[in-house]
Amino acid sequence: MPFWAYMLRCADGTYYVGHSDDIERRFAQHQTGSMRGYTSSRRPVELVWSEVFEEREQAKAAELRVKDWSRAKKEALIAGDADRLLRFSKPPSERNTAGLADARQAPSLRSGKRVWKLPPPPRAERGALSSEARSHTPGVSPPPAIVLVRPQLAENIGKAARAMLNFGLTDLRLVSPRDGWPNPDAGPAAAGADEVISGARVFDTVAEAVADRAHVFATTVRRRGVVKPVVDAAQAAHAMRSETGGSAVLFGPERAGLETDDVALARTILTVPVNPEFGSLNLAPAVILVAYEWSKGAALAQPPKTELAPPAPHDELEGLVQQIDAALDNAGFYFPPDKVQTTKRAVRSILTKPGWNTHEVRTMRGIVAALVNPRPKSS
Numbered sequence: 001m002p003f004w005a006y007m008l009r010c011a012d013g014t015y016y017v018g019h020s021d022d023i024e025r026r027f028a029q030h031q032t033g034s035m036r037g038y039t040s041s042r043r044p045v046e047l048v049w050s051e052v053f054e055e056r057e058q059a060k061a062a063e064l065r066v067k068d069w070s071r072a073k074k075e076a077l078i079a080g081d082a083d084r085l086l087r088f089s090k091p092p093s094e095r096n097t098a099g100l101a102d103a104r105q106a107p108s109l110r111s112g113k114r115v116w117k118l119p120p121p122p123r124a125e126r127g128a129l130s131s132e133a134r135s136h137t138p139g140v141s142p143p144p145a146i147v148l149v150r151p152q153l154a155e156n157i158g159k160a161a162r163a164m165l166n167f168g169l170t171d172l173r174l175v176s177p178r179d180g181w182p183n184p185d186a187g188p189a190a191a192g193a194d195e196v197i198s199g200a201r202v203f204d205t206v207a208e209a210v211a212d213r214a215h216v217f218a219t220t221v222r223r224r225g226v227v228k229p230v231v232d233a234a235q236a237a238h239a240m241r242s243e244t245g246g247s248a249v250l251f252g253p254e255r256a257g258l259e260t261d262d263v264a265l266a267r268t269i270l271t272v273p274v275n276p277e278f279g280s281l282n283l284a285p286a287v288i289l290v291a292y293e294w295s296k297g298a299a300l301a302q303p304p305k306t307e308l309a310p311p312a313p314h315d316e317l318e319g320l321v322q323q324i325d326a327a328l329d330n331a332g333f334y335f336p337p338d339k340v341q342t343t344k345r346a347v348r349s350i351l352t353k354p355g356w357n358t359h360e361v362r363t364m365r366g367i368v369a370a371l372v373n374p375r376p377k378s379s
Contacts, residue, residue, distance in 0.1 A: 003059035006050040007066065007074065010042035015074050017067040018198075019059040023050060037170070037195045048078045060198075064182050068201060144240045144294060145171040145248040146287060147209045149262055152178045152254045158189025159284035160251075161196035167291035172200040173209045173248070206250065206265050214245025218266035219286055220258050221274060230269045237293035239268075249290050254283055309357035316361050321351050323365055327372045 004023040008016045008030060016039050020026035029035035030045050039045050053059040066077065076084035146164055151157050151174060161172055174181055181202045190197050203209040210216045217236050218228075231239070240247040250266060252258030257280070263269065272289055274281070281289075311317075325344060334340045356364065 002052045002054070003056045004050050004052050005059045005062035005066065007048055007078065008039060008045040009048045010039060010045050012042050014042065015048075015071070016042075016045070017063050017074075019056070019063040021056065023047075038199075064198060067199065141241060141244050142246050143169050143171065144290075145173055145210070145213060145246070146291075147173045147175060147206070147248050147250050148177070148283070149175045149206055149209075149250055149258060150178060150253040151283065154179055154183035154185035155189040156254060156283040157181075157183070157200075158186035158191075158193075158197065160287045161186070161190045161193040161200070163284050163288040164291055165193040165196050166288070167295035169291050169294070170196050170199060172196050174200055174202050175206050175209050176204060177202065178253075206262050210248040210250075210265065212246065213248040215239065215243055215247040215268070216250065216266040217247065217268050217270040217290075218250045218258055218263040219270045219290065220252070220263060221271050221280075228263070228266065228269050230271060233270065233272055233289050233293040236268070236270045236290065237296065240294055251283060251286055309359065311355045312358040312361045316358060317352065317356065320356075320361050320365050320368075321348055323368050324351065327368055330372070 001021060003019060003021050005019045006017070006023055006026075008018075008027075010016060016030075018026070026035070027045075027047055030039045031043065033040045033043055051059075051062060053062065066074065069077070073085065146160065146169060148157060148160060151160075154177075157172075157174065157177065164170065164172060177183070179185075181200065182197075186197055187194070217231075236249075249270065250258060250262060252262065270290065325347065328334060328347065334343055354360075
């Protein structure tokens with residue numbers, strides 16, 4: 001079964017990279033906007049590059065590599081210019097010496113009938129912010145970037161990605177993840193948040209990860225000797241939505257949280273009230289707190305509201321009360337005699353509290369009728 005890695009050029013000039021086992025169906029989903037995510041608000045889209053592979057993992061690996069490339073390198077791939085592709089794969093100091101002879105000697109990545117090298121990205125390019133990452137509508141602040149600083153477990157990265165997508169966030173940035181990236185252990189924990197996982201970018205330093213953002217929040221319950229404004233999650237969310245320039249939220253490693261130097265890079269400390277005797281939060285719940293507060297100002301889908309039936313008219317409810325009263329009296333429930341009125345009042349109070357609608361009243365009356373006059377069980 002064939003699998004494709006592909007690249008789309010969006011209406012705003014940015015590029016989207018993905019993979020699929022049915023490229024025609026997937027492209028149609030992007031074109032119609034039925035596939036939610038990056039391309040749905042950037043249509044129409046144009047298929048500008050694709051490669052076919054024998055295994056899904058090969059296609060996914062190609063997607064992840066191309067996704068992290070610079071704009072110039074992506075356009076060299078689209079043009080099929082092996083010389084330019086190799087040149088942009090080298091460090092800037094070596095680019096002028098890159099020639100066609102080097103391109104012919106480069107090892108290959110087999111793709112269908114065509115053999116073409118997808119060069120490994122140099123270290124300096126891994127976290128380079130592409131032009132599409134830097135661009136957003138002037139005057140409108142983009143959704144915040146979630147920056148996981150030196151995360152230790154891939155499962156926690158996956159859970160954080162799931163929490164992000166639950167509340168409409170997709171920009172995940174990783175600073176020196178302990179076990180490297182990509183990491184297959186993140187996928188199952190993400191539980192379907194593939195667009196966040198596949199779009200995650202890796203950076204060597206916190207400064208590089210937040211270079212394109214004007215407002216940086218450091219999540220911590222301790223001040224760590226750094227004097228900065230302190231806000232809670234709701235106040236931070238308001239600032240993220242109202243202030244232009246974009247924002248990023250730093251989350252520290254699972255064991256000890258952000259270091260003082262990490263916090264020093266932020267403009268504001270973001271904290272929440274927690275038990276002073278047990279103040280550490282797991283990574284994913286911490287992301288949820290911030291993402292949920294931000295989502296309150298976003299147009300996210302919510303479960304449809306169902307109109308409740310109005311309470312039943314009093315005469316219908318009174319019929320139920322009288323029916324139950326008679327059944328209880330017949331069963332000898334009202335005892336002793338001097339407590340009859342008090343007990344009846346208590347029963348009436350219980351029955352009138354719920355605000356039953358007409359259907360519920362009828363159901364209750366059917367229950368009482370069945371208890372008073374049970375039908376013979378069928379054999």
